[in-house]
Amino acid sequence: MSPFSRPRALAATAAVAATAALTLTLTTPLAQAAALTPKVLVVGMDGLNWAKVVDANAPTLDALAAGGTLGESLLYCNPVANSSSGPGWSTIATGVMPDKHGVKDNTFSGKQYGTYPDFLTRLEQADPAYSTLSVLDWAVLHTQGTFGAAIDTRITYNGDANGYVGEDVKVTNDAVSQLRNNDPDAAFVYLGNTDVVAHSVGTGTAYRTAIETQDAQLKRMLDAIAARPTYASEDWLIVVTTDHGHNNPSGGHGGCGVDAERRTFVLAKGTGHAAGLRPIDTRLSDVAGTVFAHLGVAVNPAWNLDSKPLNVRATDPFDGLNASLQTRSHETGIPATVKGWTHTAPAGWSVDRSAMPAGGVNEWRGWSFTNEEFWSRTQSSQNRENGLRLRGVFAVADSDEFDDRSGGASFDSTLVSPAYPVTAGSTKTLRYVTHYLQEGAQTGDVLVSFNGGANQLVKRYSADARAKTESLTVTVPAGATSMTVKFRYYNASNNWYWVIDDLRVS
């Protein structure tokens, strides 16, 4: 160390402190940070398997993932919607799941874009002063209104007619020009060649090359942003996402397979998105909410979004079990490396298995805690893929899977919450996400017990309640100081399942 380095460092610190003291009277450092203009670029790459990005030489995507947050999730499938592009881009654009936006396949029939417009249209509705931009070459995303007519600048190329290799170049050129020379606040740019290549030759070398080309195109867009004359006064969030995966190595998608076609991701790098974070509670519908949060746009509850910013964690206590999930016990067909179930409840919770038989499939003996990766592998095409609003780890009572081994023909188990403090005479709201499929005589009861007393029935399930967010109110009786919530699934014998997630008592 030079003998002068320390005094010089001290002098520099003193100079910074003096500057800070001077500017404090004008504007605080916090206000200076807040004065940065928030802007967002969402790049959609069609049919992009993240696992293949990892394999490819894709330094731009790699750097975004290393410096940002990457949330992977699995798509719905039939009968809710195909794991295909129409539903996928609609979910990304609108911030709601297909049972709301209505797009089930690439015909777009049933679309509800009037009720659930894309995030750029929502920005225009919130404040027409927003400058919005969409550039794409799957032309139907403009002609069908997935990205609507209210967007300030819509640039459309036609990959289906002219080929995606050349049209993706034009999309990139226009995006670069718009980002560098104009002043968009929010932009959506679509690149399509990865999907076309995987459909035609699978997910091998040519697919990897297509990923690498798009990675370079993305770099050109990021370079254009960094070259903006006003870049120093701006706060750019970069989001990359995909509408669906591709079967590996054959290519193709649309069905209920878990290995690759239903895999999607949302990647965001920018202020507030932790570097290297890999949350388990992301859904594809979270892109819109992530954009609104970055731009400081208040989400109106009336929008009825299924969208949570990528950097906001779910409040679900079950998600804390992720690290303790186990590999298969009796299940077959699930790879031995896939972790996804436990009988151990979170702190304060318990499961009553006293009425459960000793036989049956071990994983599902009474209420269990699982995730989509594991649970939807147990048996495809039975709507386990279609919980839609489940996130991360959730609780399942699955009499159907339990009965797939001898001795599993009866099911009666109760999931018990912690005791919540309550005030006599007040009203409590129980809010939770559920996915209940009815068959036969099975029953699902939601019960409450005050101060450990007798169970009181709040709601009984005896018909389908698919992918629902429930909100029930309970009046607290005189003398009560605590309330426990119970979910009892009984009279079940190979009769589908009941899922509970993210209980909130308020």
Ligand SMILES: [Zn+2]
């Ligand atoms: Zn496709």
